[in-house]
Amino acid sequence: MRVLTDPAQTGAVVLSLPxxxxxxxxxxxxxxxxxxxxxxRRPAADPNEVTQVAALLAEARRPLIIAGGGxxxxxxxxxxxxxxxxAGVPGVETFGGKGAVQRRAWxxxxxxxxxxxxxxxxxARESDFVLTVGSRLTDFAIASHSLFQHPDVRxxxxxxxxxxxxxxxxxxxxxxxxxxxxxxxxxxxxRRIAAPADWRQRVExxxxxxxxxxxxxxxxxxxFGKSAVPADSDVVTDTDLQKVWDATExxxxxxxxxxxxxxxxxxxxxxVRLAExxxxxxxxxxxxxxxxxxALTELVTAAQERAAVTIVIAENHGYQVIHRLQMGRNGAExxxxxxxxxxxxxxTDGKPARLESDYxxxxxVSVAAGLGARAxxxxxxxxxxxxxxxxxxxxxxVVIVVPVVPLADLPGxxxxxxxxxxxxxxxxxxxxxxAEYEAGLAGQRWFG
Numbered sequence: 001m002r003v004l005t006d007p008a009q010t011g012a013v014v015l016s017l018p019x020x021x022x023x024x025x026x027x028x029x030x031x032x033x034x035x036x037x038x039x040x041r042r043p044a045a046d047p048n049e050v051t052q053v054a055a056l057l058a059e060a061r062r063p064l065i066i067a068g069g070g071x072x073x074x075x076x077x078x079x080x081x082x083x084x085x086x087a088g089v090p091g092v093e094t095f096g097g098k099g100a101v102q103r104r105a106w107x108x109x110x111x112x113x114x115x116x117x118x119x120x121x122x123x124a125r126e127s128d129f130v131l132t133v134g135s136r137l138t139d140f141a142i143a144s145h146s147l148f149q150h151p152d153v154r155x156x157x158x159x160x161x162x163x164x165x166x167x168x169x170x171x172x173x174x175x176x177x178x179x180x181x182x183x184x185x186x187x188x189x190x191r192r193i194a195a196p197a198d199w200r201q202r203v204e205x206x207x208x209x210x211x212x213x214x215x216x217x218x219x220x221x222x223x224f225g226k227s228a229v230p231a232d233s234d235v236v237t238d239t240d241l242q243k244v245w246d247a248t249e250x251x252x253x254x255x256x257x258x259x260x261x262x263x264x265x266x267x268x269x270x271x272v273r274l275a276e277x278x279x280x281x282x283x284x285x286x287x288x289x290x291x292x293x294x295a296l297t298e299l300v301t302a303a304q305e306r307a308a309v310t311i312v313i314a315e316n317h318g319y320q321v322i323h324r325l326q327m328g329r330n331g332a333e334x335x336x337x338x339x340x341x342x343x344x345x346x347x348t349d350g351k352p353a354r355l356e357s358d359y360x361x362x363x364x365v366s367v368a369a370g371l372g373a374r375a376x377x378x379x380x381x382x383x384x385x386x387x388x389x390x391x392x393x394x395x396x397x398v399v400i401v402v403p404v405v406p407l408a409d410l411p412g413x414x415x416x417x418x419x420x421x422x423x424x425x426x427x428x429x430x431x432x433x434x435a436e437y438e439a440g441l442a443g444q445r446w447f448g
Contacts, residue, residue: 008160045175060129069096070134079181088195099247111242113141118414119210144418169448263294290319302397303372331429368399
């Protein structure tokens with residue numbers, strides 16, 4: 001209970017009992033079972049730390065605020081909105097912070113880092129002051145320590161954990177995000193601190209360049225968006241919607257990260273459904289067929305619980321995001337698509353045939369129906385819209401299989417990532433990619 005109720009350490013707790021003691025009885029004192037109210041602490045911000053951060057913000061010419069999961073956990077969206085509006089500072093989000101900035105305004109820009117928008121990452125490279133709220137700034141968020149390139153960039157951090165508050169050598173405010181943001185906003189208002197007008201113009205210009213690129217990347221005829229998913233819905237998905245999904249105005253979005261652990265979203269959708277206090281809210285998981293096949297038996301659990309979850313499966317015949325990474329780091333593909341072997345598997349003589357023939361015919365609709373879900377296939381935008389509408393009130397799991405354009409990727413985030421090709425390899429393509437990778441190492445910067 002100490003870990004579960006500590007806002008700095010909170011997380012899953014596993015209690016493991018050896019099998020040989022599980023059937024034993026013990027005379028515990030009855031006081032152990034009395035009802036106890038556990039209140040989560042909200043430490044206030046130290047005024048001196050708030051003053052320090054406000055001074056840095058006042059000096060900044062190109063400030064940026066990064067909202068992490070701590071903003072959501074603390075329920076600090078309103079305080080964040082007030083601060084970014086008063087100070088005229090753009091607000092961006094990590095995976096955990098998706099949806100932390102709820103109002104649609106010029107300063108609401110979306111995701112940062114490896115799966116963020118190229119506009120946000122462009123601005124991050126230019127920022128001379130970065131305030132992080134409730135984030136550990138993991139590898140994806142800061143592009144393997146290559147994102148912040150301003151020669152005089154300085155950092156501040158708001159976090160309940162003293163180590164996380166000081167990441168990148170930041171001036172820390174060790175406090176609850178809600179209370180710290182409120183205190184900082186009061187200081188900003190009292191001192192009339194505001195970012196220069198030309199920074200806002202720069203932000204708006206970068207975002208304006210991204211908007212049509214985003215529109216071209218997403219077929220406007222596909223209704224998996226604001227028109228199909230109402231504001232009272234929860235969307236559970238992986239990292240790839242970080243740059244394109246609109247999580248404002250109460251459109252909740254739960255992004256899987258966990259260092260790219262696949263197979264998470266379907267059981268997570270059940271968890272979100274069980275935790276969602278609004279019974280009318282539909283929980284929708286958007287996943288690929290590879291992820292679905294990793295945890296498809298969770299459909300049985302969803303059927304047992306009559307969990308009203310909709311699983312939208314993008315049928316792209318394999319682990320295409322990993323396939324993209326494989327091609328980008330090795331220049332050759334193998335084993336990440338659902339293809340037949342182009343010959344006989346022979347492990348004793350010669351080079352074995354490769355998995356490069358036709359795609360497998362995997363009937364995902366039948367698989368889902370056989371596990372207790374109401375399953376449909378939608379091959380056009382109209383069919384997809386009808387599938388969503390006709391199943392919205394179904395009291396149980398729904399699976400909608402949607403074939404997608406093969407090998408069509410979203411626009412890149414415009415950042416480098418520390419994933420190294422082999423240092424020694426016979427293939428010329430790998431040698432070239434290794435040289436490109438080593439050149440990227442020169443862009444890393446270490447603060448502290």
